[in-house]
Amino acid sequence: MVEVGLSDIAIYVPPYYLPHAELAAAYGVPKEKYNIGLGNQNMAIVPNWEDIVSMAANAGLQVLEKSGTDPGDIQSLIVSTESSVDHSKPVASFVQGLLKIGTRCRVYDIKNACYGGTAGLVDSIERMSHTVKSPRKSLLIMADIARYGFGNLGEPTQGAGAVALLLEKNPGLCSVDTSLNGVFSQDVFDFWRPTGYAVPFVAPGKLSIECYLMALEGALADFRSNAGIEQGKLMDHLDYVIYHMPFTNMAKKAHRRLIEIEYRDSDLETQEEIFNKTFSSKVVPGLMGAREVGNIYTGSLYMGLVSLLENEREKIEDKRIGLFSYGSGCMAEFLVYHTNTKLGKIIDSLHFKEQLDKRKKITFEEYTQFYSKSQEGVSYSPGEINSMKNQYTKFLFTGFMDHKRQYI
Ligand code: HMG
Numbered sequence: 001m002v003e004v005g006l007s008d009i010a011i012y013v014p015p016y017y018l019p020h021a022e023l024a025a026a027y028g029v030p031k032e033k034y035n036i037g038l039g040n041q042n043m044a045i046v047p048n049w050e051d052i053v054s055m056a057a058n059a060g061l062q063v064l065e066k067s068g069t070d071p072g073d074i075q076s077l078i079v080s081t082e083s084s085v086d087h088s089k090p091v092a093s094f095v096q097g098l099l100k101i102g103t104r105c106r107v108y109d110i111k112n113a114c115y116g117g118t119a120g121l122v123d124s125i126e127r128m129s130h131t132v133k134s135p136r137k138s139l140l141i142m143a144d145i146a147r148y149g150f151g152n153l154g155e156p157t158q159g160a161g162a163v164a165l166l167l168e169k170n171p172g173l174c175s176v177d178t179s180l181n182g183v184f185s186q187d188v189f190d191f192w193r194p195t196g197y198a199v200p201f202v203a204p205g206k207l208s209i210e211c212y213l214m215a216l217e218g219a220l221a222d223f224r225s226n227a228g229i230e231q232g233k234l235m236d237h238l239d240y241v242i243y244h245m246p247f248t249n250m251a252k253k254a255h256r257r258l259i260e261i262e263y264r265d266s267d268l269e270t271q272e273e274i275f276n277k278t279f280s281s282k283v284v285p286g287l288m289g290a291r292e293v294g295n296i297y298t299g300s301l302y303m304g305l306v307s308l309l310e311n312e313r314e315k316i317e318d319k320r321i322g323l324f325s326y327g328s329g330c331m332a333e334f335l336v337y338h339t340n341t342k343l344g345k346i347i348d349s350l351h352f353k354e355q356l357d358k359r360k361k362i363t364f365e366e367y368t369q370f371y372s373k374s375q376e377g378v379s380y381s382p383g384e385i386n387s388m389k390n391q392y393t394k395f396l397f398t399g400f401m402d403h404k405r406q407y408i
Contacts, residue, residue: 004128005171005337007137008069010062011306011352012055012392013161013293016045017359018367020156026364027151034156039248039287043294045362046145046160048373049385049396052083053091054407056143057098057395059162063139064099066349067166071100075135076124077107080116080142080298082193084109085405095141098395098407106135113191114244115327117142117163117298122178122333124167129178138167144297149199150368157247159294163302173346174321174337182223182334184215191328208328212250213257215332216243216324220261223334234262235274238336239319240282240312242304244326245290251304254324255279285311292356301325309343310352317341355392382408 019042020034034040046055056079064071079092090109101107110116110123120140128134143162148154190211193200202208220234229237243254259275266274288311289296289303296303301323309316321337362370378385378399385396386408398406 002129002169003171003175004125004167004169005175006165006173007168007171008063008067008166008173008346009302009306009309010059010066010164010350011161011289011299011303011355012059012062012164013355013359014044014046014050014055015359015390015393016047016362016370017042017292018045018362018364022364023156037249038156039252039291040156040294041291043156043158044160044296044359045367045370047370047388048378049380049388049398050393051085051397051405052081052143052145052162053085053094053098053405054395054397055160055162056081056091056095056141056164057407058393059143059164060095060099060139060141061394062392063164063166066346069137069166072102073137074101074139075105076127076138077101077105078110078120078124078138078140080110080112080120080140081144082111082113082116082297083144083146084111091143092141094405094407101139112331113327113329114246114297114300115325115331115333117302118325118327118333118335119331121165121167121176122181122335125176125178128167128169136169140165140167142296142298142302144299146295146297147199147371148202150371152199153205154200154202157295159296161293161296161299161303163296163299163306165302172340173343174339176335176337178335180223180227180336182219182221182226183332184218184222185331186215188328188330190330209250209253211328211330212244212326213254215326215330216254216257216334217261219324219332219334220258227336232262232265234258234322235278235282237320238282238322240286240308240316241322241324242286242301242308243283243324244301245287245304246295246300248287248290251283251287251290252279255283289352306350306352309347310350313347314344316347317343
């Protein structure tokens with residue numbers, strides 16, 4: 001079987017953010033609740049001249065350019081999103097047009113809450129490994145705007161962004177043996193957004209957290225049995241762990257649960273010691289994106305991978321990374337990436353910290369203005385919008401013509 005995996009990765013986040021301290025002040029909540037309790041510092045805010053299509057295309061263009069890939073060589077293009085802009089036309093088709101990807105390409109969307117990105121990844125890898133005439137290069141993009149509405153308990157976990165993965169045979173970044181992946185699924189109502197609703201419903205927040213942790217336990221048990229790893233040995237097997245992060249401290253809760261399961265025969269003091277040691281060395285390097293951007297739903301786990309790559313740099317080479325993907329509803333998967341050596345070029349061209357540093361801070365009033373307008377109300381001329389383009393923002397949404405979304 002041919003080895004298939006990630007050859008490159010890129011991220012796009014909107015150019016505006018609201019500090020959680022400002023959100024807390026506006027609602028009369030202690031800022032420590034958001035900064036310490038949730039572990040979040042800033043949340044990405046999307047201006048109404050951007051949407052998931054433009055963000056997906058911006059991330060996609062970056063990954064094609066940084067890897068030197070000709071768009072004509074892409075034979076599979078998948079966009080995973082749970083915040084689609086059209087009930088019929090795939091987001092992937094808009095992206096195909098913007099990125100000038102050829103017609104000999106399988107193009108479609110996946111919707112499966114935050115798990116959609118991993119669904120696309122596993123399907124692509126398995127298809128590419130097994131079929132003789134399988135695509136040589138696949139582009140998988142995860143793009144979402146996580147919105148909960150003013151005053152909702154989920155509001156401080158909002159975020160937006162897109163992550164693009166280039167998948168290839170003999171991959172440059174990392175490979176995955178999908179036969180070992182551990183899965184867990186169940187019919188639950190922890191987080192859902194009925195058709196026609198702009199913002200989701202969340203079961204009492206604590207219940208959604210419990211669903212996530214139950215799914216982690218199930219997926220881990222399945223992974224351990226597939227990989228033949230005895231209880232208590234998982235941490236020796238993994239150099240890093242990235243969890244789906246609806247808010248930064250969810251990773252802390254998840255890692256604590258993993259340690260409790262792994263070391264259930266040890267006393268509480270020993271568990272605490274192992275937790276502290278492994279959390280700071282194996283989990284913290286992947287937290288930057290969640291802390292600075294918020295939840296980006298499908299791309300959240302993979303923003304953790306970008307954060308890890310930028311923070312650890314060459315230390316990440318030839319390592320095993322455990323990834324826990326969770327999507328409400330619910331579906332979860334635990335998988336392991338094995339990184340290659342010589343990752344310098346891939347890491348140097350990520351520029352994630354640079355993108356974060358270049359963002360503009362906005363006030364609570366500006367945030368409410370941005371998010372009170374619907375996207376149908378883009379009121380700028382294409383010329384004005386064009387001036388918003390920069391090093392990262394190459395595609396923008398300019399409104400509708402004959403009910404068709406327009407981009408420049
Ligand atoms: P909440 O009820 O506002 O917060 O909702 P809380 O009262 O539970 O407080 C949060 C934390 O802050 C707590 O820490 C408090 O103790 C602490 P914890 O006990 O959990 O460790 N705190 C303070 N700390 C320091 N100083 C203070 C202070 N005050 C309180 N002064 C919740 C929090 C996350 C539930 C809410 O934001 C929410 O509903 N979020 C949306 C749902 C969500 O993210 N669920 C997570 C699992 S589901 C999932 O991951 C799927 C998802 O990504 C969607 C998809 O798959 O499509 C969401």
